[in-house]
Amino acid sequence: MSHVPPPISESAALVARDGAALGDAEAPVLDVDRVTKTYPGEPPVKALREASLTIGPGELVGIVGPSGSGKTTLLQLMGTLDRPTSGRVRITGLDVATMADDDVAYLRATRIGFIFQQFFLAEHSTALDNVADGLLYAGIPVGQRRERALDALQLVGLADRPHARPTQLSGGQRQRVAIARALVGRPAIVLADEPTGNLDQATGQSILDLVGQLHQAGSTIVVITHDHAIAERMPRKIEILDGRIVADTRTASPDPS
């Protein structure tokens, strides 16, 4: 896959996604700094309490915790889909709190990839078009979008089914399409919320194998799961409980499969 540089390299403050430093090369891909999230209500829900973590380029991180511990909330904040009540989130050195909504959207378009439990594919579109839509808002012309989408489909092992509709694909294949869509923009970081939650054991394992391969190839990936067994096999495991990060362990031999 050829590395096409993102069309936003004008600023010296940005770090190119292939790792080449344009400005602050030292900045981590993701920096969550004492982030709190309180949902209003009676009583208010403190979903995150001063959570901090830093993720460097090329890491594969599993975030694990029981139901209601704040995993999804953390992912939403890391993915700039929501803003924290307090604390800072920095993506490739950019402080989200200082940015306008439209700039944050562009940040997502170019630097963050999402993988969801429910895939969220457009049923009326082909696999190729679904993947190409991952570049739609990054301002890339349609021809290039298709080309890169085909590359991404190849990466997830679906190069032979570009024109299949999601309804013609198995659950595992659908999640592969969704993963291709997350990767197609070569984001600085990929965030996955329970990516195997809708899949059976074997299919889920094959998806995790794919995640491992992508990590080997250099992608930075965060996988959220409630399953300790899954997190255990990641090179780095962060445990979360009641909105607090309670453990952050790195395995000596990173072997996800």
Add this chain to the structure above:
Amino acid sequence: MTATGLPARRRLPASDLTRLATIGLRTRKLRAALSALGIAIGVAAIVAVLGLSASSQAGLLAEINQLGTNLLTATDGQSVTGGVVELPTAAPAMIGRIGGVQQVQSIGIVNGASAYRNPHIPTAETNGLTVQAASVGLLEALATGVAQGHYLNAATAREPVAVLGATTARLLGIDRIYPGERIWVGTQWFYVTGILNPAVLASDIDTSVLVGYPAAEKYLSFDGHPSTVYLRAQNERVDAVDNLLAGTANPEDPSGVNISQPSAALVAQADAKGAFDGLFLGLGAVALLVGAVGVANIMIISVLERRSEIGLRRALGATKGHIRTQFLSEAVLLGLLGGVLGVAVGAAATSIYAHTKHWATVIPTDAWAGGIAASLLIGALAGLIPAVRAARLSPTRALWSV
């Protein structure tokens, strides 16, 4: 560039926007068609009403042109004291000498004579018919003809022979001419030789019984004064003739002559008929309103159904503006679809009706362009609130509360 070094808000290229705006249309074809239907009906009604009135007007004008716009009439008028100023007996001959006059014909009301089916009818029941002396070339000048039988000629104009105007024949109950058919005029029988077609340019002929000038003088003690002179002028001389007409017809009292151009009155009538039917226009407007509500309704449902698509697009980097534009475009497109369909149906209806009437089909530009513009506007208005709601949807809720 903004403070963070990121490019300012990006617009999607038109091709991408079109693809996004048609997602709803492509995935829910029937629903899209039904929601566009209201607008289509409204636009069709408006286009058809405007098209039909324009076409009927064009048809009338064509008919008037066919009859010729170079016919002028000089009619006896009122004097200052209120009495009738009769045209001189010599008026037709004098008028014939004006340069550019091609034909001169005349009729003269025969005072005191009435026409009846037979002598037993009470004299009061005149049916409003007038007996008129008519010159033998009258029909050509009026561009009309006989429906049945024959008009007067030099020979029959001297005999007790009558020709009936179209309405006269109906009122007298004569629909066919049998040999020996006769009516009671004044104090004796007149043989009926012909029934006329309606005379569009001189409708008072329709309610007349026409007899020859010599016969009128001989049998009905007619004084020989014409009451109306019909003349055809060369087209380019019509105005000049018009100016000379009163003085020539009655040199002693030009102000006692009424001059008119029958085609001008008909054109004015045609213009009045061209005025469209307010009721149907109103119905069209109501249908448009209903269509707008339909589109708004469909768009709101669409936004609710497509929450996860909206959330996903936000996750993929769409701004609120991108989402708003997408749904607004979809509504405008629905409106446009209805508008185009409506114009097509309205134009087809106009064309079919005009065809059966032998009119040229006329769809005024205002009608179809206005119809399309109105449907675009309605689409935009109807789509505004749903589009704003779609844009405001929080991506976390859209993606995690399904």
